[in-house]
Amino acid sequence: MTTIIEQIRHGIAWSKVDRFQKAYGLKDESVALLLGASNRTLTRHRKKEETLAPVASDRFYRAEGIFDLAARIFETKERAMRWLQRPQPGLAGMIPLDILDTEPGSRLVQRLLTQIEHGVLP
Template identity: 35%
Template sequence: MPETTLDATLARRLSEQLGVAVTGPADLLRLATGRHLTLDVVRSLRAHGLLASEIYRIVIPQRTLTHRRATGQMYLSADEADRAVRLARITALAERAFGDRDRALHWLRKPKRFLEGSTPIDVVTSSEGTRLVEEKLLQLEHGMVA
């Protein structure tokens, strides 16, 4: 079962990736369910190693992002924010588990047998996929699987 608390390292990584203060699970819930994340989260996620193509596919399509910026709409929708939080959380958990951003991103982008050949980053679009990846990362972090 995925953890329900955030240690200081995970909270810091999430804060950096999302561009807003994250101190606990309640902050993530607030960010994922309301209009609290701005379009700047795209820049923050990119600055932490995620590819534009991954963000456009998972969080917000490039065309939508361009349109929102052009019309002055600066916030992600609730669905987009939820996906951004999921992506940031999985990335932060992977960085913590592997101790290195490059190794974490490599793991997230490599097809996995436990995901039937999908990559962890691809399944973040669903809550069930996110849960499976979180569980695997926590197992890896605690030495429960190779």
């Protein structure tokens, strides 16, 4: 756990974000939203292979955990992405991907996924 905290504080490497983006087939706009950054900032990070700022690293770590949880529950990354991109009744019709840019939104999505995992459907 300490290692993760240190990584977040020092900045997660762009290469990790790039692998995550490719693994889930995310567009730059979605990654920018998750990180709270502009497309231009993403392009700069990618070109210079910079590390993310601590705040963006924290957002990335949180989003990565939710995506991985969804992939585990829905058994494939493709199914997870379909779920994350569709309005969910358990989120008052909100689209999970659209609310992962905030901590409260992330918590709501994680809570709903945990309920689904345990068979407690909203």
